[in-house]
Amino acid sequence: MNNSKIWLSSPHMGGTEQKYVQQAFDANWVAPLGPNVNGFEQDLETYLGNNVKVAALSAGTAAIHLALILSGVQRDDVVLCQSFTFSASANPIAYQGAIPVFIDSEKETWNMCPVALEEAIQENIANGKKPKAIIVVHLYGMPAKMDEIVAVAKKYDIKLIEDAAEALGSTYKGQKCGTFGDFGILSFNGNKIITTSGGGALVCKTDTDKQRAIFLATQARDEAPHYQHSQIGYNYRMSNIVAGIGRGQMEVLDEHIGLRRANNKMYQEIFATIEGVTVFTEPNTNYFSNHWLSCMVMDEKKAGVTANQIRLALLESNIESRPLWKPMHLQPVFKGTAHYGTNFSETLFQTGLCLPSGSNLTSEDKTRIKVAFENIFNGKQ
Ligand SMILES: *Cc1c(COP(=O)(O)O)cnc(C)c1O
Numbered sequence: 001m002n003n004s005k006i007w008l009s010s011p012h013m014g015g016t017e018q019k020y021v022q023q024a025f026d027a028n029w030v031a032p033l034g035p036n037v038n039g040f041e042q043d044l045e046t047y048l049g050n051n052v053k054v055a056a057l058s059a060g061t062a063a064i065h066l067a068l069i070l071s072g073v074q075r076d077d078v079v080l081c082q083s084f085t086f087s088a089s090a091n092p093i094a095y096q097g098a099i100p101v102f103i104d105s106e107k108e109t110w111n112m113c114p115v116a117l118e119e120a121i122q123e124n125i126a127n128g129k130k131p132k133a134i135i136v137v138h139l140y141g142m143p144a145k146m147d148e149i150v151a152v153a154k155k156y157d158i159k160l161i162e163d164a165a166e167a168l169g170s171t172y173k174g175q176k177c178g179t180f181g182d183f184g185i186l187s188f189n190g191n192k193i194i195t196t197s198g199g200g201a202l203v204c205k206t207d208t209d210k211q212r213a214i215f216l217a218t219q220a221r222d223e224a225p226h227y228q229h230s231q232i233g234y235n236y237r238m239s240n241i242v243a244g245i246g247r248g249q250m251e252v253l254d255e256h257i258g259l260r261r262a263n264n265k266m267y268q269e270i271f272a273t274i275e276g277v278t279v280f281t282e283p284n285t286n287y288f289s290n291h292w293l294s295c296m297v298m299d300e301k302k303a304g305v306t307a308n309q310i311r312l313a314l315l316e317s318n319i320e321s322r323p324l325w326k327p328m329h330l331q332p333v334f335k336g337t338a339h340y341g342t343n344f345s346e347t348l349f350q351t352g353l354c355l356p357s358g359s360n361l362t363s364e365d366k367t368r369i370k371v372a373f374e375n376i377f378n379g380k381q
Contacts (some may be wrong), residue, residue: 017248060187104341116341198343
C-alpha cells in the first residue's frame with residue numbers, strides 16, 4: 001500500500017494557475033504590480049462582497065501590521081488580541097511597540113470571548129489606557145461571535161481587525177468573514193485554503209484605506225520624480241507572479257471548501273461511535289465554517305488514550321496531526337502579558353488535535369486515516 005505522507009493541509013492547485021503566471025511572463029509583468037495583482041484584488045472584492053476594497057500583500061502578517069498602523073496603533077498603545085491563535089496574529093503588535101493584552105476563548109466557536117473582551121476594555125479604560133484596537137480571529141475557519149464582538153467594539157469605539165487568515169469563504173449569518181471589522185486580513189500561505197505560495201491581503205471598508213495601505217506597502221513614496229519620503233514605508237506588496245497563482249486558485253475556492261467540509265463530515269462519522277472524542281463543528285446554522293482544519297478534542301479518561309498518544313500513533317502510519325495552537329498568553333515570548341477570561345484555550349491546547357484536512361486528500365488517504373483510527377481505538381473502549 002502507498003505509505004506516502006498525509007499532511008494536515010498542503011497546496012492544491014486547480015490547473016489554471018500556470019496560465020495566469022505564463023501571461024505575467026509573456027507580458028514581462030514580473031514585478032510587485034501588474035494585471036494579475038489588480039485581477040486578484042478584484043476577484044477577492046467580488047467574492048467577499050459588501051463593497052470591500054482589497055489590497056494584495058506579501059503576507060497575512062504584513063496585512064495585520066498595516067491594519068494596526070491604519071488603526072493608529074503606536075508605541076505603548078494597548079491592543080486586545082485573541083489568545084488562542086497562531087503567533088502571526090500577535091507579532092505585529094510588537095512590531096509597533098504596542099502592548100498586547102490577550103483575551104481567552106468561549107466554548108462554542110473557540111474564538112474571542114465577548115464577555116472577557118468587554119471586561120478587558122473596562123479595566124484598561126479604568127487604568128487610563130483605552131485600547132486602540134481589537135484583533136479577533138476566526139480560527140480553523142470557524143467564525144467568531146461577530147454580533148457580540150462588533151457590538152462591543154462599537155460600544156467603546158475601538159477599531160476592529162478581523163484575522164480571517166484561516167477563514168476565507170467562511171460566513172456568519174451569511175456574511176463573509178473578513179468583512180465585519182474596520183479591517184480584515186487574509187493569508188495565502190502554502191498551508192491555507194488557497195495559496196499563492198506565500199501572500200496575504202488587507203480587506204478595507206473604503207478605497208481611501210486601500211490606497212493608504214498600498215502606499216505604505218510600496219515604501220511610502222511621495223509624488224515626485226525623485227525618491228522622496230515623508231514617512232516610514234514597507235515592502236509589503238504582492239508580486240504579479242504569485243497573484244497569478246491566486247487568480248487560478250479563486251476559480252476552485254468554493255469547490256475546495258466543499259471538500260474540506262466533507263472531511264469534517266468524515267471525521268464526525270469516524271468518531272460517531274467512539275466515546276470521549278468530539279469533532280469540532282458549527283454551533284448552529286448562523287455559522288458556516290470553511291473547515292480549513294478539522295479538529296478533535298478528547299476526554300482522555302473516556303477515550304482511553306491521550307491526544308499525544310493519538311498523534312504519535314498517526315505519525316507511525318505517516319499521517320500528520322498537530323496539537324491545537326498553543327495560546328499566546330502561554331508562549332515564552334509573551335511571558336508576563338495580561339490575559340483575560342477563563343483558561344479554556346489551555347484545555348483546548350492540552351486535549352485537542354488538528355487532523356489531516358486538505359482538499360486534496362484521496363480516497364486512499366481517507367481509508368488510511370480511518371484504518372489508523374480503528375487501530376488506535378481497537379480494544380481501548
Ligand atoms: C497563517 C496565519 C497568519 C499569517 O499569515 P501569513 O500569510 O503566513 O503571514 C495570521 N493569522 C493566522 C490565524 C494564521 O493562521
